[in-house]
Structure formats: structure tokens, C-alpha cells
Amino acid sequence: xxxxxxxxxxxxxxxxxxxxxxxxxxxxxxxxxxxxxxxxxxxxxxxxxxxxxxxxxxxxxxxxxxxxxxxxxxxxxxxxxxxxxxxxxxxxxxxx
Amino acid sequence: xxxxxxxxxxxxxxxxxxxxxxxxxxxxxxxxxxxxxxxxxxxxxxxxxxxxxxxxxxxxxxxxxxxxxxxxxxxxxxxxxxxxxxxxxxxxxxxx
Numbered sequence: 001x002x003x004x005x006x007x008x009x010x011x012x013x014x015x016x017x018x019x020x021x022x023x024x025x026x027x028x029x030x031x032x033x034x035x036x037x038x039x040x041x042x043x044x045x046x047x048x049x050x051x052x053x054x055x056x057x058x059x060x061x062x063x064x065x066x067x068x069x070x071x072x073x074x075x076x077x078x079x080x081x082x083x084x085x086x087x088x089x090x091x092x093x094x095x096x
Numbered sequence: 097x098x099x100x101x102x103x104x105x106x107x108x109x110x111x112x113x114x115x116x117x118x119x120x121x122x123x124x125x126x127x128x129x130x131x132x133x134x135x136x137x138x139x140x141x142x143x144x145x146x147x148x149x150x151x152x153x154x155x156x157x158x159x160x161x162x163x164x165x166x167x168x169x170x171x172x173x174x175x176x177x178x179x180x181x182x183x184x185x186x187x188x189x190x191x192x
Contacts, residue, residue, distance in 0.1 A: 001168050003099050003153075006175070013179050013187050020191060027134060034130060038123060041163070049163060050170035056156060057099075057171050060149065067137070067145060072097050074146035075153050079102070083109050091109050095116060 003072040007061035018062050026066055030059040099168040103157035114158050122162055126155040 018026055033055040040048030064071040078084055083091035114122055129151040136144030160167040174180055179187035 001099055001172055003097055003102070006099070006171060009175065009177070013175075013185060016186055017189075017191060023137060027137065031130065034126065041119060041123065050165055051174055053156065053160060053165055053167050054170040054174040057153070057167065058175060060152060064149060069146055069149055071149050071153065074150040075102060076097055078147055078150040079105065079109075079154060081105070089109060090112055093113075095113060 003061070003075065004070065006057070007064055007071055010058055010061050011065045014062055015065055018066050023063065023066050026059065026063050030056060030063060033059055099157070099171065100166065102153070103160055103167055106154055106157050107161045110158055111161055114162050119159065119162050122155065122159045126152060126159060129155055 021029075033052055037049065037052035037056060039045075040052050061071050063069075064074075082089050083093060085091070086093045117125075129148055133145065133148035133152060135141075136148050157167050159165075160170075178185050179189060181187070182189045
């Protein structure tokens with residue numbers, strides 16, 4: 001699945017709701033889903049972990065739609081085939 | 097860009113570091129990047145917004161690597177071509 005196609009699907013499904021809700025409340029939804037992911041990890045809920053990870057991605061690209069950001073383009077700009085800080089594969093930056 | 101390929105790239109670059117850091121601290125990194133995204137939105141920093149969105153995706157798939165979750169598979173399981181709650185395109189769930 002191309003991340004760009006998924007962002008477009010989220011636009012088709014939810015952009016009318018995203019625009020009503022606005023940037024700030026959409027950001028709050030991401031934090032809520034991230035909290036649910038944290039809880040699923042803590043509870044070792046494997047299905048919940050998958051579902052909440054999916055929700056974080058979904059809300060993040062919805063936020064991208066609201067802000068006019070192509071999330072795939074943003075990822076490709078920052079992360080090429082090497083670590084963006086040390087330029088190595090694998091990363092050799094000082095740990096942590 | 098296939099989300100699965102990006103998750104694999106993050107594994108090549110960072111899995112050795114991710115395993116040293118562990119699940120909990122990797123989760124904390126996501127929250128840190130999300131906070132930086134919130135700040136970039138608040139400051140209307142367009143480049144920062146793109147960079148922090150990329151970082152949230154990168155840390156999320158790194159967490160997926162640590163937890164053995166194929167994030168693309170998780171997204172595809174939850175989000176098909178219709179809203180998973182109301183089954184409609186676009187979503188007709190009660191707002192909000």
C-alpha cells in the first residue's frame with residue numbers, strides 16, 4: 001500500500017469531517033489514539049496494538065490532509081536510504 | 097512509497113538501536129516527536145510540520161519492528177475502501 005494512496009482514501013472517507021473538526025481537535029485525536037496504543041502495549045493486547053497503530057497512521061494522514069501536507073513526500077524528503085544524521089547504513093550515530 | 101518498504105528500511109537503519117532502546121523508550125520517542133509536531137503546528141512552521149510528521153511515521157514503524165507488527169497490514173486490516181464504523185463512502189457516522 002502506497003502511503004499516498006492511503007492518505008487519499010482517508011481524504012475521500014473523512015475530509016468533510018476533518019474540516020468540520022479542525023486541526024487542533026484532529027491533533028488531539030492522534031494523541032488519544034497514541035494513548036490507546038500505549039495502553040494496548042501495556043496490556044500485551046496484540047490485536048489492540050495493531051488496531052491502534054492503524055488508527056495513529058489514519059489520524060496522522062488526516063491531519064496531513066487538513067494541513068496540506070503530503071505525508072509520503074515528507075517521509076521521502078527526510079529518510080532516504082541512509083540515516084539522515086550520520087549518512088550510514090545501518091545508523092552509526094552515538095547511542096542513544 | 098509502500099509503507100511496508102519504509103518499515104523495512106527503518107529496520108535496516110535502526111533495528112540494532114531499537115532493540116537496545118526497547119519498546120517503552122521507543123514509545124516515548126513517538127510522544128516526543130508528536131509534541132514537536134504540535135509545536136510546529138502552533139508556530140506555523142511548514143517545514144517543521146513536514147519533518148515532524150515524517151519522524152512520527154518513522155518512529156511508529158520502528159515500534160512496529162520491535163513489536164513484530166506489520167504496520168501496513170494493520171492499516172489494511174482496519175481501513176478498506178469504506179468507513180470501518182458506518183460502512184459508507186464518505187463516512188456518515190454521527191458527528192463528531
